[in-house]
Amino acid sequence: MSGAVQAGYAPPTRPDQPAPGRRGLRWLVAAAAAWAVLLAGLTWWSVRHDPPTVKEQRSLGQAIPVVDGAVGRLVAAVDGEAWELTPAQLRRGCRVTPLADGATLTRGLDVLVAVGSERALLERVAQRLPADWWAGVGAASGGPRLRADAGEFVAVDGRVVADGRVRLSAATGCRPVDPAYAEPRPAPAVAPELGAALRALGRSGPPPAEVVVAPCPAGGTARTVSAAAGGKPVSLAPLRPLGVAVVDRPETYAYRAGPVAVLADATGDQLRLAASTGCAG
Template structure:
């Protein structure tokens, strides 16, 4: 009996010490508040790795109601970066980004179902994925997975004007300059924010040729055109019913 009591006391003591000192060992033990800053910084790392490519940040997706366990609800955050390329150049972008990501992420590109796919681990069980969405479009995503929802998600994007580069592109295409663009941001490795300012520019067929004089050409396709001026890359996307323009400011260096 004495041995049983001693064992129970020892077990209780070890449990108390472990709860207060050992880090969580599985994703389900790590709340969303731990994962959100990791995910935000991972997006900034992707932007820095893209360098001179055309890209735009996609709106964050914050989903509530997922199941951490059969008895506990949670929430997840997914952030992303879209990279339009010339068809056939998708693998080169994925390989280049994989080489430029931190060594500790273990980034690699493999062929899955006939298409290249990048996988990496940004830490804190935050997964980084890069895949070919369609010919000429690569999408990078950063996902926390379902976590205990101890926090909401406040995007890093304050209100921001269209900016001179986006304004010039809209005027060249004969489109009005909106006063309420959508802004998405992420922290660069050096601390300053990378950001995308996005606007919808109306319907109807449009030639993107008037954008040619505005900067150095990054991508030239009939339905997508991108040019760079300084750290800003402006992307015009006419693939859908609505013409979209986005001006993205990358990381310094």
């Protein structure tokens, strides 16, 4: 057979000689794998060593003053209503990045109003919030909804959680948790109005109280002192002489005694009493 190679004919590869295409494919796969490992390593190092470069990466501790200030603004916006600050809720387990856990902090207050006037309250609050928060009330699947932006990626929300009960809140969104972060624990406080309510209801006391505070926009501190006051049944009628009624329902009664809003809630297994002092001026 002639040793000349015919046009259009590729000579066969010897068994000991790898095909050129296979060698290039192996190099491509190896390079892609090395690049993936390098990217994963750089991401791991960046998450643990690089300082925040965008606001979303600011830590939970850095966002707390914004949340606290937003709650103070909400308290000032519900002046004259029957309200109480609710304990902060810290939820861990969200993901800041695929390699870093985070947490979300939510603070807020509950406001009692006449059934049917929930939207009117939300609209009043929206009008009283700072203009640069862009607060507004719209329709949602669960009823009217207030939304606003307190800045630094802190979201303000208002919604109806039950007939005659509106919940206003400020939340951080998922953020890295500071290593030294500790939930704030306000000093114990005494609310004489709680003692007066307990005596009117014939309950012994005072029971252990929980304190929640928020800074007022113009200075000072808003405060709620609350306590469980024993089981039901109970009539809330003896509270009527203690102040000006704001909400009067069979299982929920709220009144104002001077600057203090007092709430009695018998909708759960335990009677709850709360006395709240808001932001003057």
